[in-house]
Amino acid sequence: TQLLEQSPQFLSIQEGENLTVYCNSSSVFSSLQWYRQEPGEGPVLLVTVVTGGEVKKLKRLTFQFGDARKDSSLHITAAQPGDTGLYLCAGARDYKLSFGAGTTVTVRA
Amino acid sequence: EAGVTQFPSHSVIEKGQTVTLRCDPISGHDNLYWYRRVMGKEIKFLLHFVKESKQDESGMPNNRFLAERTGGTYSTLKVQPAELEDSGVYFCASSQDWLGGRSRTDTQYFGPGTRLTVL
Numbered sequence: 001t002q003l004l005e006q007s008p009q010f011l012s013i014q015e016g017e018n019l020t021v022y023c024n025s026s027s028v029f030s031s032l033q034w035y036r037q038e039p040g041e042g043p044v045l046l047v048t049v050v051t052g053g054e055v056k057k058l059k060r061l062t063f064q065f066g067d068a069r070k071d072s073s074l075h076i077t078a079a080q081p082g083d084t085g086l087y088l089c090a091g092a093r094d095y096k097l098s099f100g101a102g103t104t105v106t107v108r109a
Numbered sequence: 110e111a112g113v114t115q116f117p118s119h120s121v122i123e124k125g126q127t128v129t130l131r132c133d134p135i136s137g138h139d140n141l142y143w144y145r146r147v148m149g150k151e152i153k154f155l156l157h158f159v160k161e162s163k164q165d166e167s168g169m170p171n172n173r174f175l176a177e178r179t180g181g182t183y184s185t186l187k188v189q190p191a192e193l194e195d196s197g198v199y200f201c202a203s204s205q206d207w208l209g210g211r212s213r214t215d216t217q218y219f220g221p222g223t224r225l226t227v228l
Contacts (some may be wrong), residue, residue, distance in 0.1 A: 004151075014123050015201045035219075040221065041222075042202070042219030042221050043152070043200075044201050044219070057170075094165070095134050095157055095164070095215065096142070096157055097142075097144070097152075097154060097217060098154070099144075099151045099152040099153070100151060101150070101151045102151070
């Protein structure tokens with residue numbers, strides 16, 4: 001049973017459009033982390049959200065942690081081809097991470 | 110500062126053989142983790158070292174897997190004997206301080222992974 005459900009699995013959009021990736025769980029996490037992974041590389045941390053209801057912005061990326069600390073979303077505004085990649089959410093509990101299956105985002109020029 | 114390194118990057122072995130994966134964490138990091146992603150599945154936790162001690166090995170699949178971290182520096186993960194279902198990408202990660210669970214924002218830095226194929 002997967003602890004974190006990530007959706008959608010694939011997302012293909014045109015440059016300039018917006019997109020949102022969702023990460024949902026029935027479990028509470030001490031923090032939730034978003035990673036981006038390129039082919040042949042390991043996941044690279046984008047952001048960590050800790051407090052329920054927290055919103056963090058990283059340029060055109062907006063991350064939100066649900067009030068109950070069970071779910072999160074990643075919103076990209078005006079996506080660019082450079083945003084193409086695999087986005088992973090991971091919930092932290094007792095120092096170990098539980099990952100979602102990932103969302104493959106393709107931004108077409 | 111060098112990141113987490115893993116060796117080899119790829120390994121192809123036959124069923125029944127032994128393979129040893131190595132991870133060098135970021136210098137000074139107390140915590141070292143092993144994770145695995147098998148085809149079509151999410152990345153899953155295998156185990157966690159704090160320095161040279163195993164803090165949590167609840168994710169290890171079975172006793173064919175043996176992880177060590179002698180001296181609290183690099184770690185090895187040995188699979189003996191390897192089975193077909195062991196194929197996947199094995200990631201190592203490290204993080205800085207062991208605060209006894211008090212930190213909620215401990216950043217884990219991942220290595221590039223070792224792709225293991227068992228034929």
